[in-house]
Amino acid sequence: MFLYIVKRVGLGAVIIVIAIVLLYGMIHLIPGDPASIILGPRATPELRAALAAKMGLDKPFPVQIATFLVDVARGDLGTDVFSNRPVAEIVFSQLPHTLALIIAAITWAMAIGIPLGCYSALHRNTMIDKITGVISVGCITLPSFLVALYALLVFAVWLKWFPAIGAGRTGDLASQARHLVLPAFAIGLGWVGYIARLVRASMLEVLAENHVRTARAFGLPERVVIFRYVLRLAILPTVTVIGIGIGFLLSAAVFIEVVFARPGIGKLIIDSITTRNYPVVMGAVLASTVLFVVSTTLSDIVNAILDPRIRSSLR
Amino acid sequence: MRRDKFSWTRIPINRRRFLAGAALGAATATLPRIAWSAGDGVVKGRSYADWGQSDPAFSTGVTDEEVHALIYTKLIQYTPGRSWGWQLDSAASIEQTDPTHITFALKPGIGWSNGYGELNAADVKYSFERVIDPDLAAPNKPDWGTLDRVDVTGERSGVIVFKEPFQPVWNITLPYISGNIVSKKAVEEAGGRLGPDAPTVSGPYKVKEHRLKERTTLVRNPDWSGPRTDFDEIQIFPIDDENTAQIAFEAGDIDFTRVSLSSLANLKASPPAGSTVAEYPSLYYVWVGMNLDNPALNDIRVRQAVQYAIDVPAIMEAAYFGAAKPSTGIIAPGLIGHREKELVPPEGNLAKARELLDAAGASGITLTLDVLNKATNVTAAQVIQATCAQADITIDINLRESGDFWSLGDESKGDGWKSMQLILNRFSMTPDPYYATAWFTCEQVGVWNWERFCNAEFDDLHKKALGEVDTAKRAAMYERMQDLMEESGAYRFITHEAAPVIYRDTIAPALRPDGLPLYRFFKKA
Numbered sequence: 001m002f003l004y005i006v007k008r009v010g011l012g013a014v015i016i017v018i019a020i021v022l023l024y025g026m027i028h029l030i031p032g033d034p035a036s037i038i039l040g041p042r043a044t045p046e047l048r049a050a051l052a053a054k055m056g057l058d059k060p061f062p063v064q065i066a067t068f069l070v071d072v073a074r075g076d077l078g079t080d081v082f083s084n085r086p087v088a089e090i091v092f093s094q095l096p097h098t099l100a101l102i103i104a105a106i107t108w109a110m111a112i113g114i115p116l117g118c119y120s121a122l123h124r125n126t127m128i129d130k131i132t133g134v135i136s137v138g139c140i141t142l143p144s145f146l147v148a149l150y151a152l153l154v155f156a157v158w159l160k161w162f163p164a165i166g167a168g169r170t171g172d173l174a175s176q177a178r179h180l181v182l183p184a185f186a187i188g189l190g191w192v193g194y195i196a197r198l199v200r201a202s203m204l205e206v207l208a209e210n211h212v213r214t215a216r217a218f219g220l221p222e223r224v225v226i227f228r229y230v231l232r233l234a235i236l237p238t239v240t241v242i243g244i245g246i247g248f249l250l251s252a253a254v255f256i257e258v259v260f261a262r263p264g265i266g267k268l269i270i271d272s273i274t275t276r277n278y279p280v281v282m283g284a285v286l287a288s289t290v291l292f293v294v295s296t297t298l299s300d301i302v303n304a305i306l307d308p309r310i311r312s313s314l315r
Numbered sequence: 316m317r318r319d320k321f322s323w324t325r326i327p328i329n330r331r332r333f334l335a336g337a338a339l340g341a342a343t344a345t346l347p348r349i350a351w352s353a354g355d356g357v358v359k360g361r362s363y364a365d366w367g368q369s370d371p372a373f374s375t376g377v378t379d380e381e382v383h384a385l386i387y388t389k390l391i392q393y394t395p396g397r398s399w400g401w402q403l404d405s406a407a408s409i410e411q412t413d414p415t416h417i418t419f420a421l422k423p424g425i426g427w428s429n430g431y432g433e434l435n436a437a438d439v440k441y442s443f444e445r446v447i448d449p450d451l452a453a454p455n456k457p458d459w460g461t462l463d464r465v466d467v468t469g470e471r472s473g474v475i476v477f478k479e480p481f482q483p484v485w486n487i488t489l490p491y492i493s494g495n496i497v498s499k500k501a502v503e504e505a506g507g508r509l510g511p512d513a514p515t516v517s518g519p520y521k522v523k524e525h526r527l528k529e530r531t532t533l534v535r536n537p538d539w540s541g542p543r544t545d546f547d548e549i550q551i552f553p554i555d556d557e558n559t560a561q562i563a564f565e566a567g568d569i570d571f572t573r574v575s576l577s578s579l580a581n582l583k584a585s586p587p588a589g590s591t592v593a594e595y596p597s598l599y600y601v602w603v604g605m606n607l608d609n610p611a612l613n614d615i616r617v618r619q620a621v622q623y624a625i626d627v628p629a630i631m632e633a634a635y636f637g638a639a640k641p642s643t644g645i646i647a648p649g650l651i652g653h654r655e656k657e658l659v660p661p662e663g664n665l666a667k668a669r670e671l672l673d674a675a676g677a678s679g680i681t682l683t684l685d686v687l688n689k690a691t692n693v694t695a696a697q698v699i700q701a702t703c704a705q706a707d708i709t710i711d712i713n714l715r716e717s718g719d720f721w722s723l724g725d726e727s728k729g730d731g732w733k734s735m736q737l738i739l740n741r742f743s744m745t746p747d748p749y750y751a752t753a754w755f756t757c758e759q760v761g762v763w764n765w766e767r768f769c770n771a772e773f774d775d776l777h778k779k780a781l782g783e784v785d786t787a788k789r790a791a792m793y794e795r796m797q798d799l800m801e802e803s804g805a806y807r808f809i810t811h812e813a814a815p816v817i818y819r820d821t822i823a824p825a826l827r828p829d830g831l832p833l834y835r836f837f838k839k840a
Contacts, residue, residue, distance in 0.1 A: 030718060030719075046449075047454055083368040084370075084373075084508065085368070090527060093526075094528065152566070156566040157562060163568055164562050164563045164568050165554060165559065165562075165563040165569075170524065259556070260559070261529075261560075263527060268528065271555075276718050
């Protein structure tokens with residue numbers, strides 16, 4: 001198991017380096033002069049040249065990327081050209097908000113979706129199963145930004161149960177939790193349906209396997225059969241999908257962070273790309289890439305723990 | 316097949332437990348209302364972006380200035396209201412003694428917080444001169460125009476000296492971004508440039524907390540000895556989307572925001588309870604520019620045909636929801652040099668456009684129109700496309716992302732400018748006409764003058780107007796400059812847009828004539 005984890009983490013590190021090189025190149029290929037955009041119309045050619053030099057844009061591309069990688073290895077993500085703040089400080093101030101949003105969204109989606117999927121599988125072809133199916137597919141098809149807008153109108157504007165914007169007061173967990181409810185609801189609703197359908201399909205597949213029939217033949221209680229022999233296997237695809245889903249949630253978080261005026265990595269990337277604030281773009285993209293790789297690595301490790309056959313795949 | 320007997324409904328619940336749970340849920344649901352209600356001493360406003368740093372020399376514009384205006388003082392500051400004007404701030408007196416000299420005296424007792432002493436003339440000298448220091452490379456250097464130096468004549472008095480007369484100093488330099496005074500001692504301790512946080516403040520407020528991209532909280536500066544402000548606390552929320560800001564207002568999360576033009580009619584018809592909608596003119600200017608050096612537009616008759624083919628009132632209805640008015644030039648109403656009337660009527664003249672095209676032998680011409688990919692611009696471009704089609708001009712719209720768009724006419728970025736033909740452009744503006752005309756001089760060709768309009772009379776007037784003390788004469792110069800622009804056929808002026816705002820009836824906002832907030836003067840209603 002230890003060897004598996006080491007290999008998986010090493011693979012993750014390689015993926016991060018490749019992703020950084022590719023993203024760095026792609027970002028710099030976008031048309032538009034960062035110095036002009038950052039300084040605005042009042043900038044003189046001298047000021048633009050000075051800013052370009054400060055951002056390292058006057059150097060050849062291979063030198064820029066090499067410098068960036070060396071700096072990252074030293075823990076230096078550079079400096080924001082607008083505020084003169086260290087990029088690492090900016091990124092780490094935004095990252096917890098996005099993490100909290102994603103974790104809250106996926107947690108409530110799993111809390112509802114997994115039991116819903118199990119219930120549907122165990123009551124296959126009943127009216128409740130069909131209704132659950134319709135609701136699940138309905139949830140999947142609803143775009144998160146639309147859910148966000150209606151959630152805002154109903155729960156923030158009309159009922160005034162939850163705040164519309166922001167992430168809550170510093171140090172006040174209750175306030176932060178209240179500010180998290182609507183964004184997490186909006187971003188997680190589609191995942192409720194998705195997880196429910198996935199769990200249902202996996203459960204039906206596993207329920208039909210020989211070892212389940214054998215377990216029942218031995219007279220094991222149904223609760224034991226379901227939790228120990230069915231759900232444990234049926235949950236594997238869900239764990240994998242959730243790992244990959246972190247990446248999709250990062251994308252969805254951009255809309256949600258804009259609609260709820262929440263701080264976060266997604267919004268930071270969009271704002272920084274618009275202003276061609278390359279140091280911040282790279283810092284934020286690096287953080288989201290690491291987040292994505294870590295989540296997929298963790299899901300692989302969890303899968304390996306649940307299913308020993310997977311551990312041998314990297315040998 | 317065996318039927319599954321697993322049950323998910325073995326939760327020990329009865330009627331009493333259910334009712335108790337429901338009661339608890341209802342009680343919890345009411346809690347947020349109590350928790351969110353802002354105290355009387357707090358006002359919550361919205362800014363379209365987060366402010367960045369505490370050094371005015373590197374201010375990126377309005378968002379930084381909203382905070383800087385609260386934590387620093389200037390010699391003079393804008394007066395809230397419907398017409399542009401200024402009032403004294405840290406200056407006890409200020410006077411233009413001749414076209415190149417301004418003498419000032421500071422009020423006594425304005426202190427810097429955290430033990431940085433009293434604000435003095437040396438601070439003023441340092442604050443202004445550092446902006447024009449080439450070594451600092453401050454982007455706001457042009458604000459100071461022809462500034463030569465500041466002479467300190469006493470502990471609290473001095474003279475601002477210009478190499479040549481520079482009248483915009485009264486409208487956009489002293490009362491705005493570059494007029495903020497910093498503590499010489501604090502900046503020098505910081506290594507010559509202030510960072511994200513101000514080590515000391517001299518204004519009525521100080522930053523209590525800046526949560527990046529979320530909220531800035533300002534509280535009273537206990538060392539402030541000036542007039543007492545109404546609010547104990549000011550919170551500024553960076554919300555870039557106007558619709559989100561409107562929802563936040565309706566949810567009670569903010570007290571003041573600008574709203575979108577698309578929702579203005581509805582808001583005016585039925586404003587949210589306890590709120591007021593007010594309309595302010597904006598200073599922005601929008602126009603369709605034509606590249607004079609593009610072969611397809613060499614003939615002035617073709618350019619004039621485009622001018623006459625564009626129906627500006629139709630654009631106002633479709634893209635601005637009838638909330639904005641056609642502009643007569645690049646200088647908005649209320650500013651020195653605003654033209655009362657344009658040369659080409661706003662609604663255009665399709666027959667005349669066709670006539671001009673025929674005379675130029677260019678009937679059926681196809682032109683490209685580059686547009687920034689914002690909804691308002693795209694709609695405006697589509698209207699332009701439709702009305703030009705009626706004059707036998709085919710318009711191909713090129714949608715551009717912001718970074719791409721803002722380098723289109725820049726010569727230093729290659730030869731892309733050569734193929735550019737028409738462009739729908741929009742520039743921001745400050746309350747002095749110099750700031751508008753500065754981008755259309757010969758020196759700016761290929762930099763920000765993407766029409767490549769170069770006129771000796773225009774350049775001469777631009778220089779002379781900078782130093783003209785007589786307001787009427789200065790206004791006439793700027794009016795003539797806009798005539799020259801329009802006569803060249805390279806410009807079709809569209810609008811100055813509009814800046815509607817909404818605020819809660821519990822506050823009396825203090826706004827500049829263009830609708831931007833001056834939080835320091837906000838009052839309780």
